[in-house]
Amino acid sequence: MTRAMFDDLAEFYAWFAEQHDREAYRTEQIPVEDAAAWRAETGTGNIVHDSGKFFSIQGLHVETDHRDTPAWRQPIIVQDEIGILGLLVKVVDRTVYCLMQAKMEPGNINVVQLSPTVQATRSNYTRVHGGATVPYLDHFVAPRSGRTVFDALQSEQGSWFYQKRNRNIIIEIDGEVPLRDSFCWLSVDLVIELLKVPNLVNMDSRTVLSGLPYALPGPISLRSRFAGPAVHRFQHILSWLCEAKTRYRLYQELIPLAEVPHWHWSDGRLVHGEGRFFSVMAVDVTAASREVTAWSQPMLAPIDRGLVGFLGRSIDGVFHVLAHARTEAGTRDIVEIGPSVACNPANYARGSHSRRPVFLDVLLGDGDVLVDVVHSEEGGRFYHAENRYLVVDVGEDFDLDVPDDYCWLTIEQLSRFVRFGNLVNVYARCLISCMVGLSEPAPRDRSKSFGAR
Amino acid sequence: MTRAMFDDLAEFYAWFAEQHDREAYRTEQIPVEDAAAWRAETGTGNIVHDSGKFFSIQGLHVETDHRDTPAWRQPIIVQDEIGILGLLVKVVDRTVYCLMQAKMEPGNINVVQLSPTVQATRSNYTRVHGGATVPYLDHFVAPRSGRTVFDALQSEQGSWFYQKRNRNIIIEIDGEVPLRDSFCWLSVDLVIELLKVPNLVNMDSRTVLSGLPYALPGPISLRSRFAGPAVHRFQHILSWLCEAKTRYRLYQELIPLAEVPHWHWSDGRLVHGEGRFFSVMAVDVTAASREVTAWSQPMLAPIDRGLVGFLGRSIDGVFHVLAHARTEAGTRDIVEIGPSVACNPANYARGSHSRRPVFLDVLLGDGDVLVDVVHSEEGGRFYHAENRYLVVDVGEDFDLDVPDDYCWLTIEQLSRFVRFGNLVNVYARCLISCMVGLSEPAPRDRSKSFGAR
Numbered sequence: 051m052t053r054a055m056f057d058d059l060a061e062f063y064a065w066f067a068e069q070h071d072r073e074a075y076r077t078e079q080i081p082v083e084d085a086a087a088w089r090a091e092t093g094t095g096n097i098v099h100d101s102g103k104f105f106s107i108q109g110l111h112v113e114t115d116h117r118d119t120p121a122w123r124q125p126i127i128v129q130d131e132i133g134i135l136g137l138l139v140k141v142v143d144r145t146v147y148c149l150m151q152a153k154m155e156p157g158n159i160n161v162v163q164l165s166p167t168v169q170a171t172r173s174n175y176t177r178v179h180g181g182a183t184v185p186y187l188d189h190f191v192a193p194r195s196g197r198t199v200f201d202a203l204q205s206e207q208g209s210w211f212y213q214k215r216n217r218n219i220i221i222e223i224d225g226e227v228p229l230r231d232s233f234c235w236l237s238v239d240l241v242i243e244l245l246k247v248p249n250l251v252n253m254d255s256r257t258v259l260s261g262l263p264y265a266l267p268g269p270i271s272l273r274s275r276f277a278g279p280a281v282h283r284f285q286h287i288l289s290w291l292c293e294a295k296t297r298y299r300l301y302q303e304l305i306p307l308a309e310v311p312h313w314h315w316s317d318g319r320l321v322h323g324e325g326r327f328f329s330v331m332a333v334d335v336t337a338a339s340r341e342v343t344a345w346s347q348p349m350l351a352p353i354d355r356g357l358v359g360f361l362g363r364s365i366d367g368v369f370h371v372l373a374h375a376r377t378e379a380g381t382r383d384i385v386e387i388g389p390s391v392a393c394n395p396a397n398y399a400r401g402s403h404s405r406r407p408v409f410l411d412v413l414l415g416d417g418d419v420l421v422d423v424v425h426s427e428e429g430g431r432f433y434h435a436e437n438r439y440l441v442v443d444v445g446e447d448f449d450l451d452v453p454d455d456y457c458w459l460t461i462e463q464l465s466r467f468v469r470f471g472n473l474v475n476v477y478a479r480c481l482i483s484c485m486v487g488l489s490e491p492a493p494r495d496r497s498k499s500f501g502a503r
Numbered sequence: 504m505t506r507a508m509f510d511d512l513a514e515f516y517a518w519f520a521e522q523h524d525r526e527a528y529r530t531e532q533i534p535v536e537d538a539a540a541w542r543a544e545t546g547t548g549n550i551v552h553d554s555g556k557f558f559s560i561q562g563l564h565v566e567t568d569h570r571d572t573p574a575w576r577q578p579i580i581v582q583d584e585i586g587i588l589g590l591l592v593k594v595v596d597r598t599v600y601c602l603m604q605a606k607m608e609p610g611n612i613n614v615v616q617l618s619p620t621v622q623a624t625r626s627n628y629t630r631v632h633g634g635a636t637v638p639y640l641d642h643f644v645a646p647r648s649g650r651t652v653f654d655a656l657q658s659e660q661g662s663w664f665y666q667k668r669n670r671n672i673i674i675e676i677d678g679e680v681p682l683r684d685s686f687c688w689l690s691v692d693l694v695i696e697l698l699k700v701p702n703l704v705n706m707d708s709r710t711v712l713s714g715l716p717y718a719l720p721g722p723i724s725l726r727s728r729f730a731g732p733a734v735h736r737f738q739h740i741l742s743w744l745c746e747a748k749t750r751y752r753l754y755q756e757l758i759p760l761a762e763v764p765h766w767h768w769s770d771g772r773l774v775h776g777e778g779r780f781f782s783v784m785a786v787d788v789t790a791a792s793r794e795v796t797a798w799s800q801p802m803l804a805p806i807d808r809g810l811v812g813f814l815g816r817s818i819d820g821v822f823h824v825l826a827h828a829r830t831e832a833g834t835r836d837i838v839e840i841g842p843s844v845a846c847n848p849a850n851y852a853r854g855s856h857s858r859r860p861v862f863l864d865v866l867l868g869d870g871d872v873l874v875d876v877v878h879s880e881e882g883g884r885f886y887h888a889e890n891r892y893l894v895v896d897v898g899e900d901f902d903l904d905v906p907d908d909y910c911w912l913t914i915e916q917l918s919r920f921v922r923f924g925n926l927v928n929v930y931a932r933c934l935i936s937c938m939v940g941l942s943e944p945a946p947r948d949r950s951k952s953f954g955a956r
Contacts, residue, residue: 132749192746192907201742203749217749219742289654289672292924293645296585296656296670383925454645469741470923472836 055235059243069152069232070162075337077156081318085332085346095308097348103173105129107330107348109310110212116298116377118405123310125320125330126212126380127350127431132203133216136168136190137258140223147235150255155429156335157349159436163252163426164244185230189221196221200261202471204479205386207427208378210350212304215472218258242487248424253480256425260468260479262486278368280460290457294375295384328352331433351433354396358477359413359440361390363448370458376475386475387467417442421484439484461485508688512696522605522685523615528790530609534771538785538799548761550801556626558582560783560801562758563665569751569830571858576763578773578783579665579833580803580884585656586669589621589643590711593676600688603708608882609788610802612889616705616879617697638683642674649674653714655924657932658839660880661831663803665757668925671711695940701877706933709878713921713932715939731821733913743910747828748837781805784886804886807849811930812866812893814843816901823911829928839928840920861906870895874937892937914938
């Protein structure tokens with residue numbers, strides 16, 4: 051790379067459109083029972099692959115004193131292996147560049163989104179499916195030649211995945227690497243711009259990018275009021291998290307999918323009795339550019355668009371976000387640090403079942419919007435799963451005194467937890483990515499917000 | 504506290520002897536089937552308490568590619584609740600004092616040992632047993648009045664406990680607290696001296712004390728060559744640990760105790776067919792000073808004294824220890840950071856079954872001994888369980904290049920992992936406690952070592 055690949059956004063979009071057009075793909079929704087090489091296991095009804103690899107959909111029995119519902123059963127994805135989400139970066143003339151791929155995933159809105167350099171399940175990279183090798187994989191598998199700037203095991207969506215996690219790894223290289231088809235080098239500034247565009251930078255990219263603020267403080271440090279002294283000592287926050295893990299209980303037991311009540315099969319999909327949450331469906335895919343050229347697979351398709359967001363405010367001139375110690379069905383260790391709000395707003399419109407989340411109305415109120423963008427969740431497991439990501443400055447009149455499960459953190463403090471892995475949930479991490487590069491308070495007028503729509 | 508309780512070690516020993524004599528205790532080994540309120544559960548054979556609380560002894564099926572044996576079954580203690588190990592500290596005239604208790608535990612060698620201020624299972628402090636309240640407990644339960652200087656969930660012995668952990672918490676108070684019977688204020692300097700004495704400072708104290716170097720760097724900072732720049736960046740070590748967690752697999756499944764092969768009942772004890780590892784036995788206890796005055800309980804009694812130790816050496820003038828990414832039967836998350844060596848030397852004397860641990864001979868070789876002391880493990884669960892704790896400086900000729908599972912860390916780096924919880928195993932933490940206050944390289948002559956025997 052002797053010069054930047056793209057001088058501006060327009061050049062990137064031209065390249066991206068080309069990648070999109072080159073993809074010979076077809077994604078068709080099919081009944082789960084028609085998904086080739088997948089079957090409902092005799093006895094349990096669990097949906098499994100003939101190889102016993104990849105993932106399965108099983109039932110989960112949950113008991114907890116940290117949700118409105120004390121116990122429930124639900125379908126959940128079980129993938130008991132650690133995949134790699136790897137990003138190659140390079141510093142040229144003091145600019146950080148990321149090697150990203152225009153990658154098709156069957157569940158993606160817009161079909162092609164920007165993925166990190168490598169996005170591989172263990173099945174992928176140990177070649178269970180017998181397909182092509184994963185490009186650039188050798189940069190992420192020991193012994194590595196580059197400099198490891200970030201490396202942590204991170205959880206994924208706890209409502210949909212049972213204790214799933216991936217290795218998020220950022221490697222800085224010095225030398226040249228051959229540029230393969232569908233890959234491009236993007237400056238961090240350009241990535242920051244693209245994170246404002248709906249459904250473009252995929253979830254795998256966003257979670258890896260949340261490692262950047264700590265990894266590379268120089269070129270992309272948090273500026274102005276986003277850096278500075280915190281209201282709480284770091285020890286206070288460690289103790290807040292420890293307290294939450296001690297206070298609450300989360301009992302999880304995998305059960306046969308056939309033993310999950312209130313869910314039933316209808317037109318080849320497993321759906322909730324009241325049409326809530328998500329359905330288990332399947333797709334049939336043909337795509338010339340993937341490691342294998344055709345496959346079927348089950349997926350989870352959420353019913354509605356979710357909403358995740360941080361409330362934030364300045365405290366003594368430094369911006370803090372309000373974190374929530376959150377328990378989800380598949381959370382590995384009782385609670386993780388999550389955003390102030392994470393919910394499906396449609397659930398509360400319907401009224402009867404659920405208590406309205408504490409800070410939902412404040413998030414949707416008249417604060418200054420710093421981030422407002424719709425992103426997709428992992429298109430390899432979730433079908434058209436969108437969340438609206440919001441960061442709203444609610445102003446210095448907002449009460450600093452918050453319920454026990456909540457705590458004010460600076461972005462730098464949040465990043466320290468990200469660095470250790472398994473402590474910050476995927477939504478909070480994605481919000482951090484969206485905040486990288488924020489430099490000034492947003493204007494009062496919401497229509498002029500940073501969030502692109 | 505207007506002045507130190509003890510001017511010197513002699514005064515402490517006089518007080519301690521008094522406490523010992525005041526204990527009206529009796530501990531008698533009994534057949535497990537005679538332990539009142541405990542029974543072998545019908546069907547599973549698991550040893551359970553009639554209340555369903557406290558703990559149980561079950562079977563564990565383990566599969567892993569990170570031990571010499573790829574799969575095995577064993578008895579294991581299951582205690583699915585987080586207890587509190589709490590230490591009150593106070594700074595007077597720039598000296599740190601710890602509030603400790605001369606406490607009887609049925610498995611203790613010497614019966615009475617020094618415990619932290621509070622050592623309470625959740626059953627204790629929610630008063631399942633209907634006994635007296637736990638002294639000083641309110642200082643550790645939210646809302647707390649003191650300053651939290653350390654607070655982390657920490658694992659315990661992975662070979663004997665299934666994913667067990669306790670909350671290790673250090674609270675600094677300013678005001679006075681009433682001094683209850685059997686409690687004393689000890690200066691950190693005195694605690695450091697007592698850590699050199701065999702079977703005196705109990706395991707619960709040692710694990711909490713491992714939080715001190717980070718919590719209170721001022722008064723007890725690591726001096727001279729124990730502080731300073733590290734050979735590896737902290738990111739390198741994070742990545743080393745992540746790599747080990749990704750490389751290895753640990754599958755654990757609780758099974759009925761009755762389904763553990765190679766173990767059989769003999770004279771009221773559950774023993775291994777070749778007399779190895781440990782036995783499950785029971786004790787009957789009377790002790791006036793405990794929350795309840797008489798009880799029976801099952802315990803694990805190890806066959807032999809274990810050996811745990813760090814090899815260390817100076818690297819560019821700064822002392823580093825050699826950490827091992829270690830997997831044990833009950834480890835929560837595949838590996839934890841452990842000492843260079845942790846084994847039962849008797850296993851290797853017998854020869855046939857086990858490969859001799861990589862660094863065992865070096866540890867027992869002619870390096871400079873910095874720590875050499877025998878301590879007891881938790882006397883509430885383990886009967887006369889002793890380990891020899893060693894830290895040996897193997898000198899600058901020792902190869903820096905070590906196998907993948909090993910890594911050189913400074914004590915300060917190790918302490919950063921301790922602070923986050925669940926990353927450093929109990930043996931490594933206890934060794935850190937024993938190293939607090941080390942100030943000078945040990946003399947060459949082993950007989951003049953720091954270790955008291």
